[in-house]
Amino acid sequence: MANLKPTPTHWTRPRPDAPNPRKPLRGRFMAENGEPIAVLLIGMRVNKWRSPQHWLPVFFAMPRMLRALRADPESGLLGYRILWGPWFGQVTVVQYWRRAGDIRAFSHAEDLTHRPAQDAFAARFGRSKGAVGIWHEMLSVRAGAYQCLYGDMPPIGIGAIRGLDPAMSRPDGVGYIKGEDPELAALIK
Numbered sequence: 001m002a003n004l005k006p007t008p009t010h011w012t013r014p015r016p017d018a019p020n021p022r023k024p025l026r027g028r029f030m031a032e033n034g035e036p037i038a039v040l041l042i043g044m045r046v047n048k049w050r051s052p053q054h055w056l057p058v059f060f061a062m063p064r065m066l067r068a069l070r071a072d073p074e075s076g077l078l079g080y081r082i083l084w085g086p087w088f089g090q091v092t093v094v095q096y097w098r099r100a101g102d103i104r105a106f107s108h109a110e111d112l113t114h115r116p117a118q119d120a121f122a123a124r125f126g127r128s129k130g131a132v133g134i135w136h137e138m139l140s141v142r143a144g145a146y147q148c149l150y151g152d153m154p155p156i157g158i159g160a161i162r163g164l165d166p167a168m169s170r171p172d173g174v175g176y177i178k179g180e181d182p183e184l185a186a187l188i189k
Contacts, residue, residue: 007063011070012079012160019164024154030167030178031148031159037078038097042136046089051131054124058132061117062093068113069106076102078161096161100140149176 012021019025042062046055069077076098083092097103107114121134148158155164168179 007066007082010081011066013073013077015163017163018160019155021160022154024152025150025164026152028167028176028179029150029159029164030176031150031164032162033146033148034143035162036099036143037141037146037158038100038103039139039141040095040097040103040136041092042095043090043092043134045087045133047133048131049089051128054128054131057124058121058134065113065117066093075106079157081157096158100138103138
């Protein structure tokens, strides 16, 4: 039963200066984008509910991987969020990583949790006759090439990972720039 420990639906590698993750910050904020980041979207969909022998192992593999990654600060996993839907029987995990190379290193390491789960899935895939579907998309984004804007939200996603700065509308009215509002800056310290 040790493998059935509940997995939090969201987690961010703790930062010493992070504000309260549950308290909304009043105003507009931007995430710091001075470092590259990789985003991994990975999911599964139950296609045949009467074949749990094929989809249950896939369903239970992800929590084991997330627990192992959370416990290893050097893994490169910075945070994740589990999303249910949009259809019944479908789940997506949005993962934030330090870089794409960390994702590849984890997925190919023989001694870590992903490779054995992948090999087991591959062995069952043909026999499952489409009972379960899996997918992933990896996005590797260079520093400065992403924008994250938050309004009246608690720190979430990349903002919780990288940190937040006050944001204000650009003078030309198109987009946002870092603001200089000392009251907003005090909220995130």
